[in-house]
Amino acid sequence: MTSHGSEPALLDRAEATASVASLLNRYQDVRRRTISLCTPLVPEDYVVQSMPDASPTKWHLAHTSWFFETFVLNAACVDEATSKNYSFLFNSYYNAVGERTPRAERGLLSRPTVAEVYRYREAVDERMHALLDRGDEALLGRLAATIELGLNHEQQHQELIVTDLKSMFARNPLRPVYRENAPVESGTVPSLRWLSYPEGVCRIGHDGAGFAFDNEMPRHSVFVQPFELADRLVTNGEYLAFIQDGGYNQPQYWLSDGWNARATHHWTAPLYWEWTENDVWRVMTLAGLRELDPNEPVCHVSYYEADAYARWAGARLPSEAEWEVASEPIAIQGNFLEDERFHPRPLGATAQADTPLAQLFGDVWEWTRSPYTPYPGFAPAAGALGEYNGKFMCNQMVLRGGSCATPQSHIRRTYRNFFPPEARWQFSGLRLARDV
Amino acid sequence: MTSHGSEPALLDRAEATASVASLLNRYQDVRRRTISLCTPLVPEDYVVQSMPDASPTKWHLAHTSWFFETFVLNAACVDEATSKNYSFLFNSYYNAVGERTPRAERGLLSRPTVAEVYRYREAVDERMHALLDRGDEALLGRLAATIELGLNHEQQHQELIVTDLKSMFARNPLRPVYRENAPVESGTVPSLRWLSYPEGVCRIGHDGAGFAFDNEMPRHSVFVQPFELADRLVTNGEYLAFIQDGGYNQPQYWLSDGWNARATHHWTAPLYWEWTENDVWRVMTLAGLRELDPNEPVCHVSYYEADAYARWAGARLPSEAEWEVASEPIAIQGNFLEDERFHPRPLGATAQADTPLAQLFGDVWEWTRSPYTPYPGFAPAAGALGEYNGKFMCNQMVLRGGSCATPQSHIRRTYRNFFPPEARWQFSGLRLARDV
Amino acid sequence: MTSHGSEPALLDRAEATASVASLLNRYQDVRRRTISLCTPLVPEDYVVQSMPDASPTKWHLAHTSWFFETFVLNAACVDEATSKNYSFLFNSYYNAVGERTPRAERGLLSRPTVAEVYRYREAVDERMHALLDRGDEALLGRLAATIELGLNHEQQHQELIVTDLKSMFARNPLRPVYRENAPVESGTVPSLRWLSYPEGVCRIGHDGAGFAFDNEMPRHSVFVQPFELADRLVTNGEYLAFIQDGGYNQPQYWLSDGWNARATHHWTAPLYWEWTENDVWRVMTLAGLRELDPNEPVCHVSYYEADAYARWAGARLPSEAEWEVASEPIAIQGNFLEDERFHPRPLGATAQADTPLAQLFGDVWEWTRSPYTPYPGFAPAAGALGEYNGKFMCNQMVLRGGSCATPQSHIRRTYRNFFPPEARWQFSGLRLARDV
């Protein structure tokens, strides 16, 4: 969602069903979760930007606070801005809110310090608490949707903190460990089975009950052809067979742009795989370097690689409509941020092994074959928050289901994540589909 | 279709309904048309490549012949290849057929000379004539689909010859004229009216009767929401109002990638518009520089510009399904390559002024909001010709309806052209749509 | 000296005249000076790399220690290496010593932490102290030249710490201040006078007494034509007149490569000059933003700008031979690192006002018109230290005299600093010369 040059699509219309009390609780929960993700860090870790797509942790901490300051506190006119300069420093892409630091230069800022950023967060929190405590129902009724949006926005940045730290540590020859003593689970993976779905007019998209981003709306009809869906994710072992079969050197499996991206970036395996001297694949994880587990879901592949693998396997990726239709009976359970594994888990290690459609939520985002486009009838919200509702709806592909870095309370069946087809630093994997 | 780094999608399954005689006639017609497009050229004009997306005319002439040699004559085993080297020089992107000249370096080849390329064409024509004259029904039955494909492929390159020459002449300060004495037609354009279409399950795609590219198949059901479609194209005058309203400087109208493309390429108007000293917009055409006619359809805009204009106008671009559904009752008439205008025509100048949905075919390709993706059930053909059927189905947008550089005999209601969203050198314009 | 992609040229032959005691004292002085430069920093400040030419402070601290570890301690075989990984991380460009972090990626390393780097320094210092305390005259006799070299190397990095911090703070919109309460001195500058020097065979280069880099040797004869040299540096006020006369927009003043560099980098004034809204030039300094003082020497100009200014002024830059010949009677005094101004000083503010040739040492490095080439008879030293003695002798220009960021104890009359002609982040200015 908060992809290459992008930020979440925003909704001005969420229903203010939550009572003030629950909103305050939720606010505190989300904000604390962000802080807890930083526990293993030293000040130096907050500063670095490993690549233009990623941001320093410090920036994430400040930007999410800036969001509340700008769109809630300033809108509520509750006292004055904490810092005029921060508006420049921590705006991501809201043109209507003014100028900003170029995205690729976020790592050039040693100041404000980490301590100052924490103080900024605290100042925003105090003002937010005061606002939420005040009991001004009319005001809160007006602001609730934006606050809810701000919390969902912050949860997206929680995922980015994790993926951006992984990107940074992976580029460091010292191979720093983010999470010591992460459990290593294993388990054999059952052979893949295909589940069948009939053709027909289906309804997808969010129906408006509870929070959703505007890109999930309106709920609408689509005609879906009959299809089959794999009952689990593609594994490292299966992907390794593709590599060993020369998959990265055979153009017939690849989209033309993918073939070129492969050459430009010298891809020969998923991101974070390393071929070691003693002929073993090792994988950089947030718990450090580990030997490749063939039973884990394959992860950190681009859309191009997912698509090439599927073609090699005689299948294809599902459309987002197919995915959403199939997801309807499946409970939203799985390996999420709250589990603090920060790594996908082998199917055999999970309780899901006997679900008809396993690993649908959590573990890895699943690339779909659907370009990210507006749903029919999509309408942008008013004002700065809505300014860019559709502005990323080009040259990106939809991913579904959340990952091991996504908060469970953040995901939905209708949730549409999106990234450019060459992006690999998110926890992105795939599930196969095929025509009947 | 033969877009950025791309070539037409191919079909192995066209029906061999055409008798041998009609195939020979059609072969001669298409091949002669290509040559006639070169009448105004001097040898130097055949050599230049104005940019990586474009190719030298000489290359187009040779490549289309190479196609028949490689996929028809070599497949028929009729005597030996005309030149081993030409296989390297004039392959466009068929990996299965071997190595090739890098696309961006096609303009580095002074040899083979223009005369040699014409001799190559003649040699291929002689061998094709011999093949078609031989009356070997079994052989021709086997090859007819590929020959038909080769002719459609050549018609695509006819359009590219025109657009690539325009690109080359436009970069020359001498402003060379390709077509002297082109008629200047004018006429006032009636105000735009909206036509309404109901929701429902519709069928789109080619049904298999007669030739079509495989990307048009299979015919399948889609659910279309109710929509409205403008009864004519957007004009230069209307687009000028967008420019004068500061449209190129206001981010709220633009996709994020479009906003960046605009800055990178310094776009302030459509391609080939020039702001002259005496405060007049002039436009480079194949008949030389002309004053801007506000009544002509706007042309040479990117998808990003078309999309931004539509947003400014409070509308949007149609989907390809909407376009195809609306096109059903409309006859395929208009301003095509055969008319030798090589420029779009004002509506008032055409007989179409009283058609309910005017300018649907010819004049300019119409950008749709649909990314170029495979239709459900799309299956690649076998062998080298089918190797890349889907390989361009990423990062491109669909255009519909043909242009003033498209042969009328080449276009269909189901025809899917596609280009990257920043492409501007094709005759590309737009028609508005909106939700109900 | 430690320019773009470069490191100081090294000398293996320095005379071991210094007694062991004085070497230990000097070692401690130099190492302490480096640390004292870091007093104003928070941990975050040590991490950032503002551009590929600059390095993080943390890197400078570690690299200078790595130098002693690698070339002294390892050579002396005194116990084992502190860290195998550090050898990879903190090598700058010594191919013979193994692989290394790419220069442009030094800012991607959050680890080792600042505290770890300080511990590394301390560990190296302890081992060095032990070595120097041991009193092994034979061993020290063998190592003294390399130790002396390491100290000079560290002094070069002291200057780089200052210039690289300035580069980092200048890119931060918060305009952090490195040195609070820096004195603001002023004084009117006397009009420029020309000093004359006769033609003749002169001797330049270092004669071998005391330490020098090998690029200063051997001392040799050159034939110098008669010339005149300005008695002081060019000032901000004089340079401003060049700007106001349209100097940046008139090609006749510029070298062809300089004219292009100017356009590519959008130069309209020296680095760190800012044109503020109220029509005042301000200058970023290590004491924060200040109003431009016309009496200060102009600083942070590239060779191209210095050369263009000189041509505009009807003069030229001196050759390094001219500069060295003229410097002979002048005492090495001036505004150096030890003064902790970190900024050039107006001539009127100095005691030098009555020196015949003022500001020759300190304040700003003076660009010469001499490309950096080997002196006749230049011979590279043996081994890794000498591996690259001449490897930067191409595409760079010589600067002379030291700056306000150069330690006074580091500079010599024969000292040859060098940077590519487009470099601007060093304290580089100019003095005029002319033919007779």
Place this chain on the structure above:
Amino acid sequence: MTSHGSEPALLDRAEATASVASLLNRYQDVRRRTISLCTPLVPEDYVVQSMPDASPTKWHLAHTSWFFETFVLNAACVDEATSKNYSFLFNSYYNAVGERTPRAERGLLSRPTVAEVYRYREAVDERMHALLDRGDEALLGRLAATIELGLNHEQQHQELIVTDLKSMFARNPLRPVYRENAPVESGTVPSLRWLSYPEGVCRIGHDGAGFAFDNEMPRHSVFVQPFELADRLVTNGEYLAFIQDGGYNQPQYWLSDGWNARATHHWTAPLYWEWTENDVWRVMTLAGLRELDPNEPVCHVSYYEADAYARWAGARLPSEAEWEVASEPIAIQGNFLEDERFHPRPLGATAQADTPLAQLFGDVWEWTRSPYTPYPGFAPAAGALGEYNGKFMCNQMVLRGGSCATPQSHIRRTYRNFFPPEARWQFSGLRLARDV
């Protein structure tokens, strides 16, 4: 001289010693020679620009004529300009004369046609003949120096026509042949001997008698240390030994910038060498592909390669002063453009074998270790011709002696050619020198 982005330095002060008659003869000779170089070409060959450094033949033909039109005919006010547009198209870099086609886009111009360019040449020639025939001594006295300059300028472009055609043909997989039936000469090369030269103050530079470019003046004193110079050029066989010894993979032989250029451009051998399947080195020449002759002088090496070879061989390149001093007793004879070999010749094949210092003139330009800088007292000429006299005196290295593509009547002992250190498409080789 007419290097990367550059044009010859010009002189306004040549003595008008030549009588009018001899000037006309010389004008006709030089202009005819240019045309005769185009005899083997077809129109398509005139159009292509193989790389930004090279220009289309058509451009050379027009630009040299534009030079006479602009600086002689327009200055003489003899009737009006042939074409206003040509002034834009065929200006190379004279800012004072107006705007121009970007250098890298010279190959985008199919028009004016080759025939039109020849007509332009003829029109300029007619006007020049009329001027020279008119017998206006005062006018000719004023213009003689510029005419002489224009002829030398045209001779420089003769060399560029040859090198640029070679560059173009070498990129064509058909390997076109420029000169059929070129003689293949061979001969064994005697082992290298060193000639000794004493130290002292020497005079170099042009003394003003006859034509010279201003960069050769003024004649002045330099102090030269004692040195030794190889009695012949380095051969292909000797260079091959450097390659086979791993020279391209060992950083200790290379300048830092050279080592990077080698990696960026993937250099593993001189330009135009090709390693064929059957383990033989072949070389592209203007007579087509040939097997490598180990006895020929090595050619098409960059300064970086020449410098690396010399270091590997335990020697160095000579300075331009050393070269010029050594050249004094040597007659200007050798393998020049007029010989129409267009390829260097083995020493054994030449009559020079018994000259003390063989191959000093012709065959290949000899890289010196001297950066291209102004001589002491160098003064730019007035006006547009002198506008850029020194503007290329940065980032380039001096070459001496002329090549097989240089007209013999164009070269001098004092002639200073210059190219950036990475340039390879000129006929550039090397001769070794060493300190005593």
